Structure formats: C-alpha cells, structure tokens
Amino acid sequence: MQQDDVYLFPEDAIFNRIAVLRAERRLTRQELADAVSINYQTIGYLERGDYNPSLDLALRLSKFFQLPVELIFSREQFKPLSETLNPASTQRNK
Amino acid sequence: MQQDDVYLFPEDAIFNRIAVLRAERRLTRQELADAVSINYQTIGYLERGDYNPSLDLALRLSKFFQLPVELIFSREQFKPLSETLNPASTQRNK
DNA sequence: TCATCTTGTTGCATGTATGCAATAAGATGA
C-alpha cells in the first residue's frame, strides 16, 4: 500500500490491542495462544484483523490480560496507549 | 426437566443478563433487536442461551445498555442483580 | 369472540471463527 493510498475500514470492523499487549508482556503468539487455549495461528489472524474473536475468546483474553474487554477491543480505532495515558504528548506529524 | 434433575452447563457456556436488562427497560425483543440492528429472533436465541453473540454484537449491546461488557456477559453464572447490589439479602432456600 | 402482540420453536441458508497442515521467509545465535 502506497504512502497516500486511502484505506477505509468496513464499518463493522473491530479493532484490538492484542499485538501491543502481547509485545508489552514479551510473549510469542504460541505462548499467548497456549494461555487462552487456542491455536497460535489464530492469534495471528486476530492481530492482523483477519477476523474477530468469539465473545468467549474475547472474555478469555480479557481475563488473561486482566483488562476490561473495552480496553482490548473496540468498534472505533484505538489511539496509541501512550497518547491515551498522556494526552499532552499528542504529536501532529503533518 | 424434573425437580431434582442435574443439568451441567458446558464449561464454555457464556451467561448473559439480556432478558433482565430488557425487562427493566420494558422493551420487547423486537424493539431491542431494532436498537442493535439484528433480527428479533436472535434476541430470543441469546436470552435462551442457544448461542453466544459475536463480539461485535456484544459490544453493540454493551453500548446500547451503557454497561461494561462484563456486566452483561460472563463465563460464570450471574448472581441475581438484587443480590449483587445487596449481598446481605442472600437467601438460602435449602 | 376475535384480532393483535409477544414469545417459543423448527428448519434451512449463509458467513465467519477456529483448527490444522504445509510451506516460506526473516531474525538470531551457535
């Protein structure tokens, strides 16, 4: 995808922070997958947004990360966690 | 099912408070279904526990009821809301 | 009584979440 190509997400897409949370905890997909009893490839599908998890899996991930569902999954695009925690840091790169 | 038949929920069942929340707000299934853009029969399926909603639908219901996902859906059986709000009221009917 | 509303149920169709196997490719470290 080129620099200024525009890509519109479908209105029913669900965004998630799985990759970020996994990176923070320095886990491989295999380790995270084991922790929530799914196939490691499924973590890849979720991180890439290929499809959404079932509610059951979302609740298991929420429990594993010890975070409310809404902090991991959202129908709106997430702002970077850093920005969420310190709004003053917002960068305008335009 | 008879009085003392034992029914074990499958370990992966998800419980929900949709029927209670809908009753509180005095909505028909049709009205709730319209509010979250699904078929009214699907509300029936969810209330009866015939199947779980997708994460997308769970988030829409959560938004509609203005409640966190965890208060509507759980991998554990819910205690009655009344008991949750006033634990001292717990009844032992044995 | 009759019409309407609400709910339960059955049956069929479609799309999607998930598993799993196989392969490729980049990173890392011996």
Added chain:
DNA sequence: TCATCTTATTGCATACATGCAACAAGATGA
C-alpha cells in the same frame, strides 16, 4: 553456514452466529 524461532500465508474442514419464514400458543384488550 546451519539450525532454530517467529511470523505470514494458503488451503481445507468444521462449528457456530445470524437471518428469515412458518407455525403454535399464551396474554391482552376491543
């Protein structure tokens, strides 16, 4: 260099979420 780890991708199979149509049955109110 070679082996190993991690990730991406493709293809196939299965289970389940959802829609929709049809019908039955209880409640309610004219």
